[in-house]
Amino acid sequence: MLRSRIIPCLLIQNKGLVKTVNFKDPKYVGDPINAVKIFNEKEVDELMVLDIDATRENRGPNLEMIKNLADECRMPFCYGGGITTVEQAVKIISLGAEKVALSYSALNNISLCQEIGVIIGNQSVVVVIDVKKKKLFGGYDIYTHNGTKKSNWKLNDLISKLEEIGIGEIVINSIDNDGLMQGYDLPLVEAIREKCSMPITVIGGAGSIQHIKDLISKFKTIGAAAGSLFVFKGKYKAVLISYPNREERKPIY
Amino acid sequence: MEVDFKICSNCVMDTTDSKINFDEKGVCDHCNTYYSDILPKWHTDERGHRALKEIITKIKKEGEGKDFDCLMGMSGGIDSSYLLYIMVKKYGLRPLVFHVDAGWNSQIAVNNIERLVDGLGLDLYTEVINWEEIKDLQLAFFKSGVSHIDTPQDHSFFATMYKFASKHNIKHILTGGNYSTECVRNPLEWMYYQSDSIQLKDIYKKYGTGKLKDYPVTNILWHKVFLPHFKKIKLIRPLDFFPYNKDEAMKTLVDEFGYQEYPQKHFESRFTRFYESYWLPKKFGFDTRKVQYSSLILTNQMTREDALEKLKHPAYDPKTIKQDFEYIATKLGISVEELQSYMDAPNKTYKDYKSQENIYNIGAKVMRFLGLEKGGKR
Amino acid sequence: MIGIIDYGSGNVQAIATIYKNLNINYQVITKPENLGKADKLILPGVGAFDATMQQLIDSGLKDKLNELVLGKKVPILGICVGLQVMGYKSDEGDLLGLGWIPGKVSRFDETKIKFKPKLPHMGWNTINDVQNHKLFEGIDNDFGFYFVHSFYFECEKEENILATSNYGGEFTSSIYANHIFGTQFHPEKSHGNGVQLFKNFADLKLC
Numbered sequence: 144m145l146r147s148r149i150i151p152c153l154l155i156q157n158k159g160l161v162k163t164v165n166f167k168d169p170k171y172v173g174d175p176i177n178a179v180k181i182f183n184e185k186e187v188d189e190l191m192v193l194d195i196d197a198t199r200e201n202r203g204p205n206l207e208m209i210k211n212l213a214d215e216c217r218m219p220f221c222y223g224g225g226i227t228t229v230e231q232a233v234k235i236i237s238l239g240a241e242k243v244a245l246s247y248s249a250l251n252n253i254s255l256c257q258e259i260g261v262i263i264g265n266q267s268v269v270v271v272i273d274v275k276k277k278k279l280f281g282g283y284d285i286y287t288h289n290g291t292k293k294s295n296w297k298l299n300d301l302i303s304k305l306e307e308i309g310i311g312e313i314v315i316n317s318i319d320n321d322g323l324m325q326g327y328d329l330p331l332v333e334a335i336r337e338k339c340s341m342p343i344t345v346i347g348g349a350g351s352i353q354h355i356k357d358l359i360s361k362f363k364t365i366g367a368a369a370g371s372l373f374v375f376k377g378k379y380k381a382v383l384i385s386y387p388n389r390e391e392r393k394p395i396y
Numbered sequence: 397m398e399v400d401f402k403i404c405s406n407c408v409m410d411t412t413d414s415k416i417n418f419d420e421k422g423v424c425d426h427c428n429t430y431y432s433d434i435l436p437k438w439h440t441d442e443r444g445h446r447a448l449k450e451i452i453t454k455i456k457k458e459g460e461g462k463d464f465d466c467l468m469g470m471s472g473g474i475d476s477s478y479l480l481y482i483m484v485k486k487y488g489l490r491p492l493v494f495h496v497d498a499g500w501n502s503q504i505a506v507n508n509i510e511r512l513v514d515g516l517g518l519d520l521y522t523e524v525i526n527w528e529e530i531k532d533l534q535l536a537f538f539k540s541g542v543s544h545i546d547t548p549q550d551h552s553f554f555a556t557m558y559k560f561a562s563k564h565n566i567k568h569i570l571t572g573g574n575y576s577t578e579c580v581r582n583p584l585e586w587m588y589y590q591s592d593s594i595q596l597k598d599i600y601k602k603y604g605t606g607k608l609k610d611y612p613v614t615n616i617l618w619h620k621v622f623l624p625h626f627k628k629i630k631l632i633r634p635l636d637f638f639p640y641n642k643d644e645a646m647k648t649l650v651d652e653f654g655y656q657e658y659p660q661k662h663f664e665s666r667f668t669r670f671y672e673s674y675w676l677p678k679k680f681g682f683d684t685r686k687v688q689y690s691s692l693i694l695t696n697q698m699t700r701e702d703a704l705e706k707l708k709h710p711a712y713d714p715k716t717i718k719q720d721f722e723y724i725a726t727k728l729g730i731s732v733e734e735l736q737s738y739m740d741a742p743n744k745t746y747k748d749y750k751s752q753e754n755i756y757n758i759g760a761k762v763m764r765f766l767g768l769e770k771g772g773k774r
Numbered sequence: 775m776i777g778i779i780d781y782g783s784g785n786v787q788a789i790a791t792i793y794k795n796l797n798i799n800y801q802v803i804t805k806p807e808n809l810g811k812a813d814k815l816i817l818p819g820v821g822a823f824d825a826t827m828q829q830l831i832d833s834g835l836k837d838k839l840n841e842l843v844l845g846k847k848v849p850i851l852g853i854c855v856g857l858q859v860m861g862y863k864s865d866e867g868d869l870l871g872l873g874w875i876p877g878k879v880s881r882f883d884e885t886k887i888k889f890k891p892k893l894p895h896m897g898w899n900t901i902n903d904v905q906n907h908k909l910f911e912g913i914d915n916d917f918g919f920y921f922v923h924s925f926y927f928e929c930e931k932e933e934n935i936l937a938t939s940n941y942g943g944e945f946t947s948s949i950y951a952n953h954i955f956g957t958q959f960h961p962e963k964s965h966g967n968g969v970q971l972f973k974n975f976a977d978l979k980l981c
Contacts, residue, residue: 144940145895145940146898146899146918159526171524171526173499173524174531174727176727177499177666180503180723181502183965184503185507188897211726213787213788214787217788217965217968217969218963218965219920263821264820264822266894340890340891342891342896363889364889364897376520378519379521381520381521382497382524383495383506383520383522384501384506385506389914389917715797
């Protein structure tokens, strides 16, 4: 039986790992290489690493760091942040990543997804969409640049377009739920699941294994990503990497 | 002057400790210090139990109404893990578990901390040291050529813990330090005082490339004099008050919490493992296992024959050492060749850099005079 | 010495790291004339059937591989599309495959897959090693391997099916014929199971 994927998502800022709340107040979490090594030893299903300032700072991906991280991964590794050209994407795959994640660069130039997909394969192209609830009348706005700039794209239009182009996966990131550890935005996921048939991974809000279980039991085959859950522990938000082992995972899927 | 190799007839310390001396029976001064200074004053029977109870009562009283009554440093290693278990289960203390992440945690350590904390229902607080800074400091230590290159990690553990206790006015810090497995200490020549901030700063000044802004620096006078005597913040080693047998402790932890064993002491940090099993023996000829095994021999937890047998093989795993070496280099942001060049460079000692050694010497004399500290480093 | 073929497709780096950590002698090979130095070969693969076959043809690897694998019986392990090209042809493309193992590559029937997303088959799935072969010794079948594909190999002969998995029905997830092996899943991305499989392949005694 195919299992859903439980995916730790790590954010990088200034070469260090950070964790945010509502995309703000980054708290320093430590060195990426050691964290990735530990997650690898914990045999995580997949790993996602996003450089959250690359676009805002107008710089490309840190290739040396990506290689060092990929070297530690005996599981699929997705990297995102600052990828704006086909060459960068190809290089990142050749360094050992399985997938490349685009956010602003895809929204800014949707055909970039196709161009990259043609070379590395569609299944390796991931688009990350950061969304925030609209203040009035329901619905969601899309944001880029680490939650600071509102995009002109309408969520439904974007999903349709990506489905039309054909990409590997979309990652829906809830800015409202980010870091709060109160659960995923299930209605949001439902709306998106209805709209398309691409693989979906959800991130933003997971605070317990139960939240992941709820997501998986509702949507059957889905990617459940989390940051805080696998990196913080307890009421003092102590930094400690955790992830359910093989036995503990069985009842979750 | 070439010193002939000689090994103690009682334990396994030998002349790789250049300050060692032997009595007429061939017994070394580490053993004799233990027998004369430590053993007579180390009580794990009724006397120890009573003394500990007194301390515990005090801790509980002062902690009434607060979220926690003491601070416990936890590395994930067996000593601190077992201590945590006993203090909570047997003595009913409510510690805040304190962990310092210097960037080298092994998966086993992280897993063990999780199991203990969850299993005992405790709160955990972690301090994550700024990796870019400690990385630079670590490289500075490599470049300095000294043998005590584990100082950046060690120093940060104590500095962070003391600062936290001072800030939150927590009067009691419990640590897993103990005579049972540590009555023989690493010679100063092998591992100089990790708390000497003058030495740390001097080495960083000469070989560091930036500034230490976030890295926590402590000071021997501050935490050994000011904190205990003026702020009344005391460091306690409960494992010295009752019989502590390593094997039994391990069995208990495995059975109760699913604790995972480490291949050797200090293997909860990837760096310490590399440092003690490979760097120190290879570059300096110092094998810390001799110190650890000698402690276990003196406390009847290991036979001398067993220790000698184990010492016949290298402390590192020849099958994985190449990968380990590469990992250390990669993590420090340097090439394998550069790391090797530090290995090949001339050996230096702590005397080649500024230090507060004289203060330690005075302090140690005072402590011993007052009967406050037994044994100690030399 | 294990020869990992780098023809521009697949996770060569990951496979190399695995053999490096296992302390097993390996070499990344790009030129056809160097293939002969290896005792066993690994053919990784990511992407489309036609693109992969074209790369094998253009680089001269196809002819040399035929000579070594069919002629000299050099053991080989194909991964993902590296397995698929071992068949006659594929629904995905127009080119002919290497034809080493009788069978063709078909697309999953989406109507048989219950939940969205239907394709690609992506994620961790269990395997059933139907022949109890040494290649799968020490593998935790329940933990399984990582898959990402929309096409699968349909063997003409049952004896070539080494392992099956389930996705909208049972399908072949690993094939073999004497010294020729293939896995649809990615052992280089499957943690301990994958490392074990690579080790088993290196240890296989096939003469």
